[in-house]
Amino acid sequence: MFSTGQWMFALFFVIAFVGIMIYSYRKDISLHKKYYKGSFWVLIGFLFFIGLLVVAKYFLKN
Known part of the structure; x- marks a missing residue:
């Protein structure tokens, strides 16, 4: 269904997205x-x- 390259991209994207979200939240925690x-x-x-x-x-319903 998906090629190896597509799985690798999806995995990298999820890891990068979660990492950026954590970084952004930590940066703005005081606000x-x-x-x-x-x-x-x-x-x-x-x-x-x-x-x-x-x-x-x-x-x-009953």
Whole structure:
């Protein structure tokens, strides 16, 4: 399905992409702490809402 060269490129791309993402996050970690304080609670609220939708769908289906 894929040639050896395509697999090598995909592997290199994934490793490089993850490496650059880690480097960028480490570089901006002080800004994240300053400007995105409390965003964890937004994530928790979003996941809770999705959970409520799943539970409602389950109970309304039966």
